[in-house]
Amino acid sequence: MTDLFAIRDLSVTYGAGAPAVERVSFTVGAREVVALLGANGAGKSSIMKALAGLVPASGELLFEGEPVSALSTRQRVARGIVYVPEGRAIVGSLTVRENLILGGYQVHAARRRERMAMVLELFPEIASKVERAAWRLSGGEQQMLAIGRGLMAGPKLLLLDEPSLGLAPLLVRRVFDRLAGIRADGDLAIILVEQNLQMTMRLADGIHFLRSGRIVGHRHRDDLRTGAARQEVIDAYLGAASHHAA
Numbered sequence: 001m002t003d004l005f006a007i008r009d010l011s012v013t014y015g016a017g018a019p020a021v022e023r024v025s026f027t028v029g030a031r032e033v034v035a036l037l038g039a040n041g042a043g044k045s046s047i048m049k050a051l052a053g054l055v056p057a058s059g060e061l062l063f064e065g066e067p068v069s070a071l072s073t074r075q076r077v078a079r080g081i082v083y084v085p086e087g088r089a090i091v092g093s094l095t096v097r098e099n100l101i102l103g104g105y106q107v108h109a110a111r112r113r114e115r116m117a118m119v120l121e122l123f124p125e126i127a128s129k130v131e132r133a134a135w136r137l138s139g140g141e142q143q144m145l146a147i148g149r150g151l152m153a154g155p156k157l158l159l160l161d162e163p164s165l166g167l168a169p170l171l172v173r174r175v176f177d178r179l180a181g182i183r184a185d186g187d188l189a190i191i192l193v194e195q196n197l198q199m200t201m202r203l204a205d206g207i208h209f210l211r212s213g214r215i216v217g218h219r220h221r222d223d224l225r226t227g228a229a230r231q232e233v234i235d236a237y238l239g240a241a242s243h244h245a246a
């Protein structure tokens with residue numbers, strides 16, 4: 001698999017304290033789904049924000065073979081690196097349609113219309129509510145809107161930060177079914193931070209385990225078939241015994 005994104009020695013330090021992310025390296029292939037798993041505070045969101053250009057970071061980031069660390073968030077979006085933040089960050093007072101338009105603000109109007117049609121086809125739950133204020137959507141619909149807004153930019157890589165957060169199990173399943181659909185159809189890679197283990201294991205090709213800002217292990221999807229391997233994942237998830245996965 002060719003590398004779409006190569007992340008080398010990524011570090012994030014807030015203020016004078018210990019680094020929140022320390023020399024993290026991994027790659028994402030075209031159409032690959034890579035998950036980051038670790039306990040609270042392990043540095044998952046900091047990695048995502050650093051990749052999106054939202055927090056200062058050191059290290060080398062090569063996207064389609066070209067360095068992007070010096071680019072602004074906006075320039076990275078234009079290259080195809082699009083972040084869907086934890087907590088959705090949709091604009092509640094704007095309508096569904098207006099939120100989607102915001103996501104495609106860098107895109108030519110004709111392209112934007114095409115993408116809007118694609119997003120609404122993908123998420124029929126919100127298609128029937130395009131003129132409704134976003135705050136009036138259910139949690140699952142808001143998450144679909146957040147993902148849809150990300151897709152409006154025409155990403156090559158979607159950085160998805162906890163899409164299941166605050167959702168009832170049925171809605172989580174629906175959101176992940178849609179993600180699986182996007183994955184099957186499109187030319188899109190995903191870096192996924194997710195607390196829902198079952199869904200992560202369904203969608204991800206590979207999982208990196210994080211602990212105190214470092215990658216301490218990696219598993220490929222095919223390695224997750226045995227009960228023992230799944231137990232390692234669960235241990236890493238709980239922040240315990242992650243050395244098994246190293």
Ligand SMILES: Nc1ncnc2c1ncn2[C@@H]1O[C@H](COP(=O)(O)OP(=O)(O)OP(=O)(O)O)[C@@H](O)[C@H]1O
Nearest residue numbers: 014015020021038039040041042043044045046047
């Ligand atoms: N803006 C910030 N300023 C200072 N420290 C921060 C900031 N954001 C995160 N941190 C610290 O960096 C470390 C990693 O946090 P981060 O949010 O990346 O972890 P996480 O794995 O995403 O956690 P969670 O699962 O709880 O969202 C933590 O110690 C956190 O307190």
